[in-house]
Amino acid sequence: MANPLFRISLTINGQPVQADVPATLRLLDFLRYDLDLTGAKDVCGEGECGACTIFMDGKTVNSCLILAVEADGSELMTIEDLSHGKMLNEMQQAFVDYHSVQCGYCIPGMVLSGEQIIKDHGKPDRDTIREDLSGNICRCTGYQKIVDAIEFAADKR
Ligand code: FES
């Protein structure tokens, strides 16, 4: 029997999107494979690493744990919408300046979580940054430089 499709309408990076999706399609796969928004990464696939982080209705979420049909009516922002053309935003630039990027897999999620941390705390101390980043795993950098970058971006803003 054919897999039934469900119509969803949502806003992604400021653009209205409508699509017919199967009930089992993950939001992460919808973004990456249907819309070619490949910034959110598929790493653990079970809500442990934060590599698939996006904003949904103003809050960071793990898009690997959400079905595309559950995003119907929502407003999403992915890492692709953070820069202005080729101009990086302050957080992205801070990650570059502080050499916070190695393989890069975790970085889109780290950057968006950094944005959420500034939203939540304004100018957070390092312990707060570390605590709020606990849902984002990096296997390369040791975190020090990532925390440096978020602290700098928060100070600058
Ligand atoms: S891929 Fe979603 S949390 Fe790891």
Ligand code: FES
């Ligand atoms: S830079 Fe490689 S996982 Fe974080």
